[in-house]
Amino acid sequence: MQQLQTPLCHYLGIDVPVIAAPVSASPVFVAAVSNAGGLGVLQATWMTAAELRQSINAIRQRTERPFGVNFVLALTAEQKHATLDIALEEGVGIISTFWADPAPVIDRIHDAGAISCHTVGSSAEAKRVVDLGVDVIVAQGFEAGGHVWGEVGTLALTPAVVDAVPGAHVVSAGGIADGRGLAAALALGAGGVWVGTRFLLAEECNIHPEYRDRIIAARETDAMMSEAFDGGWPDAKHRSLVNETLERWIAAGRPASGQRPNEGEVIAFDDSGGPIPRYDLQEPLENMTGNVAAMVLYAGQGVGLTNARLPVAAIIDNMVAEASEIFVRMSAS
Template sequence: MTGPRPPGDATGQDLPTRSGWERLGVGLPLVQAPIGGACTPALVAAVGDAGALGMLAGSWLPRAALTDQIRAVQRATARPFGVNLVLEWPQHERLATALDHGVPAISTFWGDPAPYRERIQAAGAVHFHTVGSRAEARAAADLGVDVIVAQGWDAGGHVRGTTATLAFVPAVVDLVSPVPVLAAGGIADARGVRAVLALGARGAWVGTRFLLAEEAGTHPDFRRRLVAATAEDTVHTTVFADGWPDAPHRALRNTTLTRWEAAGRPAAGARPGEHDVIAEHRELGPVRRYADVVPLADHVGDVEAMAMYAGQGVGLATTTEPAASIVADLARGFAAPE
C-alpha cells in the first residue's frame, strides 16, 4: 500500500491511509488494545507518547466518566488516541461524547458497525472495526471501515471468532485488500509483530502485554498471575458471563473456572457459588463470582477468583515495565531484519 507516511514514522512500513490514518500522526502501526477497566488514561497517554496508538475502553463508562477519561488523556498528551465501543449494547451516546471531544480514532467490536459509520466518517475520525470471521470482515470492508482488526482465537478477553491468528489474518488480508488489516491475538513481542507482518497485516493490536504496563490499573495479584502464566494456563470459555452473556472469552484458569467445570459447566441459576461476593471496589462496588470484571488495583478480596483475561501470548509477558518500554520492544518487529 502506498501513500504519505505520518510525521515521525520510523518504521519503514507503509501505513494505512484510507480516510486519513495519516492525519492521526501515529508513527507506528501498533495499537494498545482496550483492556477493560485496567485501561487507564495514563496508559493511553504513555502509549501515545511512545509513538503508538492508545485506546480507551469506553463501552461501559457513564458519559460523564468517559468525558473525564478523555480529558485526562488530553491533559497528559498531545498525541492522538482512540475510544473503543462494544456494540453488544447501543453506543450512540458514548460515540457522540467521544466525537464531541475531538477523539480522532474510534474502535468498534462485537456487532454491526453500520449504524455508527456515517457519524464517525462525518467527524473525520479513523474507524477501526474488529472482526472474528470472514463474513464480518467482508461486511466491514463493504461498509467502508478504515482499518479492519482481524482477531484470532488466541486473543485474550472476549473473542469473536474460532480461527487462530496464523490462519485468520492472511485470509482476511486476501479478502479485503486494499483495506489495511491489523492483527490481534497472541502478539506479545517483536517476533509476533514480525510474524503478522509476514502474514500481510499492516500492524498489530496488542492487549495482554499492556496489562503489565506500569501505567495500567491491573491488580498486583493479577500481575503476578500474568508473569507466572504460560499459554497452557489460558482457557477459551464462557464462564464469566454475568454482565456480558453468550460471549466467549479467554482467561487464566482460576478457582471459579475450576469449580464451574467440576460442576459440569451449568447455566446461570445452577452455578456453584454464583451469589458469592468475592471482592469489593471502593468506587465500583461488590463483585460477584462469574462477573465480567477484571481485578483492578483497588479491588480487595478473593481477586484470584475474578475474570483474569489473558491471551495465549501471556507466556511472553514476563515483567511489569513502563508502557514506553513495551512499545519500544514491540517496535523492533517493524525494523528491517539485520
C-alpha cells in the first residue's frame, strides 16, 4: 500500500496525512488514530487540569506515537488557558487551537517546544496567523460539522489558503470522509486532511448508539447550520443533524436564545446522573440516558458518505488506499 507521505507527515512525525478532528475526549480513540499512523487529537476544552493529566497519561499508555491536544480558545480564555499550560507541562508536542485569536498563546506553545496548529476560515486569516507564528493551518470549510468558523466551501478555501501562506503547512477540513475527499484535498494543495464526522463511526469512538444510527441514516443535506445548541458556547454557528429539537425550533420560526420551544427542559442525563438541558452543546455519549436523540448531533456534510462502523485503523487504511488508487488511475488517464 502506498503511504501518501507529504511534508506535513514528516513535520508531525506521522505515517499518513490524516488527522482526526477532536471529536472525542476518549484517550482510547485518540491513541487508536495515532497507532494507525494518523494524528489523534484530544478534545481538552472542557477538562480540569487533573482530568487532562489523566487523559494524556492514558493516551501515552496506549501509544508512543505523536498526538495533539485541542483547545477552544474562546472558552479557555477566562482561565487564562491554564489547561493549555498543563498540556505543555506534560510535553504534548502538538497544540491545536480554534475559535478566537491565537496571538496570546503562540509564544508559550513555541517556548515549550510544541507545534502550533490553528483553524481558520479564510485566506486573510491564514496569512495573519502564519505571520504571528502559527506552524500548521487548518483550513476549515463550510461543510464541516460541529462549530464552523467561516463561510467558504472547502474546495474553494483550500487552494486560496495554500496560495496565501506559501511554505506553511496547510490541512484541509470540512466534508472529507473517504479516500476521494483525501485525494481531492491533496490535489488542492493541502498536506493533509482533518476528518471529523467519519470518525464518529469508529468502533473506538464512544458516542451513543442512537447518535451513531442517525449518522448512518443521514444524507449530505441533513446536516444543518444553526446557532440553536448554544448552551455553554453562545453565538457560535455549528452544523448538526436535523432532529426533534431543531425541527421544533424551525417550526417556531427560529426564535432567539431565551425564547425557544422547551428551553431549559432537562432531556437527558450523563453517566453520573447529571442533567443535560435541551439546547446544550454536549453531544450524546454511549453511557448517557434519556432522550439523547434530541441532544445536539454534530455532523458535517460528509455525513452522506459516512455509513459503516469500522475500527479506526480500517477507516484510515481504506482512506489512504482509495486516495492512492485514484492518483495512480488518474495519472494514467
